[in-house]
Amino acid sequence: MISTMQDEPLSLATLLKYGTTFHSDSEVSTWTGTDLRRMTFGELGVEAAKLANGLRGLGVGEGDRVATFMWNNNEHMAAYGAVPAMGAVLHTLNIRLFPEQLIFVANHAEDKVVIVDGTLIPLLGKYLPSLKTVQHVIVANGDASALEAPAGVEVHSYTDLLAAQPDTFEWPEIDERAPAAACYTSGTTGDPKGVVYSHRSMYLHSMQVCTSNGMALSDADKTLAIVPMFHAMSWGLPHAALMVGASLVMPDRFLQPGPIAQILAAEKPTFAAAVPTVWLGLLQHLDANPQDITHLRNVVVGGSAVPPSLMHAFKEKHGVDILHAWGMTETSPLGSVAWPPAGLSDEEAWPYRYTQGRFPSNVQARLVDDDGTVVANDGEALGELQVRGPWITASYYSPDGATIDPDKFDDGWLRTGDVGKISAKGFLTLVDRSKDVIKSGGEWISSVDLENAVMSHPAVAEAAVIGVPDEKWDERPLVSVVLSPGQAATAEELRDFLSDKVAKWQLPERWTFIEEVPKTSVGKFDKKRLRAQYGEGELDITSLV
Amino acid sequence: MISTMQDEPLSLATLLKYGTTFHSDSEVSTWTGTDLRRMTFGELGVEAAKLANGLRGLGVGEGDRVATFMWNNNEHMAAYGAVPAMGAVLHTLNIRLFPEQLIFVANHAEDKVVIVDGTLIPLLGKYLPSLKTVQHVIVANGDASALEAPAGVEVHSYTDLLAAQPDTFEWPEIDERAPAAACYTSGTTGDPKGVVYSHRSMYLHSMQVCTSNGMALSDADKTLAIVPMFHAMSWGLPHAALMVGASLVMPDRFLQPGPIAQILAAEKPTFAAAVPTVWLGLLQHLDANPQDITHLRNVVVGGSAVPPSLMHAFKEKHGVDILHAWGMTETSPLGSVAWPPAGLSDEEAWPYRYTQGRFPSNVQARLVDDDGTVVANDGEALGELQVRGPWITASYYSPDGATIDPDKFDDGWLRTGDVGKISAKGFLTLVDRSKDVIKSGGEWISSVDLENAVMSHPAVAEAAVIGVPDEKWDERPLVSVVLSPGQAATAEELRDFLSDKVAKWQLPERWTFIEEVPKTSVGKFDKKRLRAQYGEGELDITSLV
Known part of the structure; x- marks a missing residue:
């Protein structure tokens, strides 16, 4: 017996056609600093068709990479719609990469075209001479003539390029395993690594975003997508929005708490997505400038762990539920989402909300x-x-x-x-x-848990824990402590302080007092550097017995 | 550039494993007439493993058909879980088929095993001698010795068969295009026709059931699945429930309004699914026996058109939103669902609720x-x-x-x-x-619309409209009218009555007055018979000019 089902491919072209016709009144809107530039999904369908025609005119064919170097805005959304649907590959360049990383990824992906925001011309201009495969740059929201192009690169105005194009495009049938988009991880070590999403993976991910245990996105939502469109495809929101007709609000380059608060007031979105620092900043802003934000049914927060205090503040001061979520570029990114089990009281639900979330059946x-x-x-x-x-x-x-x-x-x-x-x-x-966990006698000790426990001592400003070799236990923790100005504490006192906070076998023997914890370029503890200092005998170790 | 994504198959085995572990506290419960037989999803996982081991012991291998001849209950759910997940094909036999149809479909699908409910032994017993490929019958919820099996057929007790089995099963990796389940249409003409669902189609359909514009099923739901599990896979609810941990309430053979009302009172489900006649019956029952049913967030109604009056009665008397939906066995069945566009008032939403619904991106x-x-x-x-x-x-x-x-x-x-x-x-x-629509001069006239318009005349009990040949217009409507007892009306009067109800060009010229409209075995107008009567000159036609 064989299945009689149609072998209909899961294609982003289907999503684009669907969202821009049956949900033609839904909107994508971009904040201008004072106001919104509005575009209906119906207009988006026309814009995407014009862009696809324009790109085809520039020689973009099946599988060719079209990069974006852009903020979250209407034109970036048109590229999200057009590029995969025409059979090309959307490569979202992270504008915040170090120069050598940016150059590496554009060359590694062999980008043929770059669509750039006017405000980012100076930044792209610096890299452009090093980009070996780029033949065309399209300038959106700015003056194309401001970009000095190296020999062999043609510069186009987005507006002019689209103006001449037909407003329909014959979106092709696409194999669902064909590449749709590429995103590079910005790891702290080594070259960035590329992940290439397929039409199938992005279509299924879009369904999950609209599913009850995903983000439950629906046509009742107006979604403020603060998470950059170059950060794991803005967590899948743009294509999911096309799937159910959810409206999108885009902050463009206005990512500070003040403008975000203005956008919230102007558009009253029902849903929003961003990393924890954005919400921390907004919280402080709202403390000083009270504003009703109960129009937000949920905000999804991921990218790094969400402090429980942040969740409580949003719930208790503003009546907004934060949904903690876990994922990574390699996971499209939706992994787990912390919807508490149904039927719990707020009080009972908190421990579930603190977790990184529950896995859906698909992960x-x-x-x-x-x-x-x-x-x-x-x-x-x-x-x-x-x-x-x-x-x-x-x-x-x-x-x-x-x-x-x-x-x-x-x-x-x-x-x-x-x-x-x-x-x-x-x-x-x-x-x-995993590279930071301490493997002691076959058991694992969380460096983060130990750091948090030590940092809860009033005399401690910062503490970083690394594993160091130990003859008996293979590895044991070494705690590097930075005391607060004018404070004093000994290793013995700190170990005693920990005694009711961590298991006895986890209590560290090795302590060192340092001036400051070395940090990476993005402000995280640089444990690689700490390990090197330890290896070179630069740290003054107190060993308790 | 090629996609780097995993080629993970969409498999019902994944769903079974997921739902029965991470949602092990969710329940499937079966009404006994007075109470509920409860089974957690954790227990369901064990029961499904035992059933799969038992079936394997009977020689069921990959692609073999295991039929069910059962009510909606826990054991049927175990078969839904086990049979596709072990790589076999679940064939849900419609217990209400005519005998010759039932025999046809079991032979056509080459069913190897039949799982039957004890109460249905007498019915199955009549067919069994004609089922050519069945080697084993498993009797659930009843006395296996009550079934007289023909030579070559072994009869097993479900309980005894499972008792001896291990409580785990190595669910295999399955190609997503492999067959998972089969369902035959019960058309009124010709042999029933088989639709074979794949793991892929059922997995995607399950996602859609859990999606905001599908049925928005979640772990907050307790779902009363009245729609039979042999009717288009109970509209996809069993597998969708495993996907998100929604609990299921099964009515078994207790499908009359009284028991349904008892189940509603006992379990307070949040969601329910059935054809319109069930809801009509329940509405009348509730009129006589008032009961709060506001625990139902939605009920989904499909299978045939839902009268607006039924929707209004549920909304206005009981505060329950009916979701009108369209689908068929051939569409798994979820086609369109009538969620009104977001942001409308109740008043504005009604016209959308009357429709058969909005298509999702996947259809x-x-x-x-x-x-x-x-x-x-x-x-x-x-x-x-x-x-x-x-x-x-x-x-x-x-x-x-x-x-x-x-x-x-x-x-x-x-x-x-x-x-x-x-x-x-x-x-x-x-x-x-389409076979009933009247094709008049290149335009189409709905026979149903005309019938409804004629039947709104106070003197008319019933009216059936068929298309008959016409020299000038190819086809024109013929209205067969049954007058109410003691009432009179002429063709002219009825045509005048229609003049402000249908377009002028649709006004019928041909009328006939009959004693009763011929009906099919399920009570629908038998238009084939009416056409034959017309063709044989049996009808006395009044032709207006």
């Missing part, structure tokens, strides 16, 4: 210990999180077929590099990065 | 006229509805590769046999079956 998850053994999902056992599913990457993109970073993959599973525990009900709690 | 729809021309989605032009998408059938199942009913397919689209119009915003309104 299979397991925890693997150092020996490669899968550990139980019992809410206690720690392991490295591994995931698999139809929108999880199987490898990193390699133009020449070479295998990049094979250690990140384990028998069909993606190794996330995150260490955590999973409850019997599927809720994930992350405790550390 | 592409078009209207095609008699010449094969696609007509506009302008809410006025009529055409035959054609659909395509990943859970729409591409053909009817044929064991020998012969093509069955090729006229039902048109260049990759399914011809639904329904005539209607689609608005610019994607809302479908059906007006007739």
Whole structure:
């Protein structure tokens, strides 16, 4: 017996056609600093068709890469619509990459065209001479003549290019496994690594965004997409919006708390998405400038762990539920979302909201210990999180077929590099990065948990914990402490302070007092540097027995 | 550039494993007439594993058909879980088929095993000697010894078979295009036709059931699945429930309004699904026996058109929103669902609720006229509805590769046999079956609309409209009228009565007065018989000019 079902491909062209016709009154709007530039989905359909015609005129064919170097705005949305639907690949360049990384990814992906925002011309201009495959630059929202192009690169005005084009396009039938979009991870070490999403993966991910245990996006939503469109496809919101006719509000380059508050007041979105720092900033702004934001049914927060205090502040001061979520570029990014189980009181729900969230059926998850053994999902056992599913990457993109970073993959599973525990009900709690966890006598100690415990001492300004070799236990924690100005504390006092906060076997013997914790360019603790200082004997260690 | 995404198959085994672990506290419960037999999803996982082991012991291998002849209950749910997940094919036999149809479908599908409810033993017993491929019958909820099996058929007790089995099963990796379940249409003419769903189609359909514009099913839902599990897979609710951990309440054989009201009172479900007649019956019951049913956030009603009066009664008397939906066995069945556009008042929303609903992105729809021309989605032009998408059938199942009913397919689209119009915003309104619509001078007249208009005359008890040949217009309507007892009306009077109700060119010239409208076995107007009576000159026609 064989299935009689149609073999209809899951295609972003279908989504574009659907959203721009049956939801033609939904809107994408871009903040101008004082007002909104509005575009209906019907108009978006025309704009995407014109853009596709324009790109085809520039020689963009199936599988060619069209990069964007843009803020979140209407024109970026038109590129999201047009580029995959015409069979080309949308490569969203992260405008915040270090110069050498930006140049690396554009050359590695072999971008043929770059669409750039006018305000970003000076930045792109610096890189352009190093971009070896770029033939065309299209300037949106700015003066194309302001860009000095190197020989071999043609510069076009977005407006002029589109003006001459037909307002329909014969969107092709596309194999669902064909590439639709590419996004590079901006890891702190090594070259950025490329993830290439397929039409299938993005279509399924869009469905999940609209599903009850995803983001429950619907046509009742007006979504403020603060998370950049170059950051894991703005968490899937643009294509999901086309799927159900949710309106989109785009902040363009106005990402500070003041403008975000203005946008909230002007548009009263029902849903919003951004990393924790944006919400922290907004919270402080709202403390000084009270404003009703109860129009937000939920805000989804991910990218890094959300402090419980931030969730409580939004709930208790503003009546807004933060949805904590976990994902990464390699996971499209929707992994887990912290919807508490149904039927709980607010009080009962909090412990679930603090977690990184519950996995949906489409994201299979397991925890693997150092020996490669899968550990139980019992809410206690720690392991490295591994995931698999139809929108999880199987490898990193390699133009020449070479295998990049094979250690990140384990028998069909993606190794996330995150260490955590999973409850019997599927809720994930992350405790550390796997390279930072301390492996002591076969048990794992979370460096982050220890740091938080030490930093809760009133005399401590900062504390960073790394694992150092130990003859008996393989590895033991070393705590580097920065005391607050004018404060004093000894290693013994700090260890005593920890005694009711962490398990006895985790109590650190090794302590060092330093002036400041070395930091990376994005302000995170630079543990690589700390390990090097320890290795070179630069740290003055107190050993308790 | 090629996609780097994992090629993870969309498999019902993944859903079963997920729902029965991470949502192990969700429940499936079956009404016993006085109480509920409760089973957690955790227990369901064990029961499904035991059933799969038992079936394997009986020789059920990949692709083998396991039929069910059952009410909606826990054991049927275990079969839904186990059979596709083990790589076999679940064939849900419709217990209400005519005997010759039931025998045809079981033989056509080559069912190897039948799982039967104890109460249905007498019914199955009659057919069993004619079922050529059945080797095993498993009796659930009853006495296996009550079934007299023909030679070559072994009878097993469900309980005994499962008792001896291990409580885990190594669910295999399954190709997503492999068959998962089969369902036969019970058309009024010709042999029933088989639709074979794939793992892919059922997985995607499950996602849609959980999506905001599908049924928005979530773990907050307790779903009363009245629609039989042999009727288009209970509209996809069983597998969708596993996907998000929604609890299920099963009515077993207690389908009358009284028991349904008891179940509502006992379980307070949030969601329910059934055909219109069930809701009509319940409404009358509730009129006589008032009961609060506001725990129902929505009820989804499909299978045939929902009278607006029924929707208003549920909303205005009981505060419950009916969701009108359209689909068929061939469409898995979720086609369109009548969620009104967001932001409308109740008053503004009604016209949208009356429609058959709005298509989601996954169900592409078009209207095609008699010449094969696609007509506009302008809410006025009529055409035959054609659909395509990943859970729409591409053909009817044929064991020998012969093509069955090729006229039902048109260049990759399914011809639904329904005539209607689609608005610019994607809302479908059906007006007739295509075989009943009257094709007059290149325009279509809905027989149903004309019937409703005539029946609104106080003297008319029933009216049936068929198309009859006409020299000038190809076809014109003939109205067969049954007058109410003691009432009188002439053809002229009735035509005058219609003059402000239908377009002038649609006003019928041909009328006949009859004693009663011939009916099919399920009580629908038998227009085939009316056409035959007309053809044989049995009707006394009044022709107005």
